[in-house]
């Protein structure tokens with residue numbers, strides 16, 4: 691797959707983020723685009739403490755009342771779930787894939803991560819936390835954020851899901867059509883969350899789709915590493931030449947050997 695929706699901003703800004711091998715839970719795996727086959731040997735010096743990520747995962751399970759959700763987290767979320775995510779208005783955790791070559795969008799089976807892994811190298815994949823339809827007919831996409839920073843409701847990730855579900859819907863593409871995006875912020879020290887809303891026109895999604903296509907074309911034609919704020923949490927950072935200097939060519943190895 692070309693990228694994951696949750697890290698889409700990084701992939702749009704840095705072609706190397708789609709090529710470089712990445713560290714996943716301490717194991718190095720080849721980059722999403724595997725047709726470039728030589729990189730420097732990874733230097734695994736530290737494995738990030740992922741306690742914060744685990745807390746987010748537990749909150750997402752509790753949000754949808756998943757059978758594997760922990761009773762501790764269910765106790766926190768149960769009394770808020772129907773108010774925040776009314777069951778008559780939408781569905782939780784929906785996998786989607788967007789093909790950058792064709793612009794086609796596909797919805798996958800619920801809770802099937804293997805479906806996302808099997809998508810081709812031109813696909814962006816992700817799982818929308820919540821996709822609904824408001825009583826006025828607007829598509830509504832919500833994203834649950836559990837970190838410290840206040841989230842914005844118009845991130846690249848939410849625009850991506852808005853684009854996908856807009857294209858999957860049968861709404862006519864009229865200039866007056868709007869979509870609602872919301873970010874639900876629930877920090878671990880809060881009893882209940884805050885929610886931030888925005889409304890966007892379908893035209894903004896059309897412009898965003900064009901940006902995606904331009905970024906994808908650049909990724910296909912370049913492997914240049916472009917560092918910046920988007921390097922935060924990049925799983926390739928420990929071997930990235932833009933961050934660690936020009937690689938020593940004598941130590942290059944094949945991706946298959948990683």
Ligand code: SF4
Pocket residue numbers: 700704705706707710915916917918920921924925926927930931932933
């Ligand atoms: S660390 Fe930064 S420059 Fe390097 S691959 Fe990741 S996003 Fe690109």
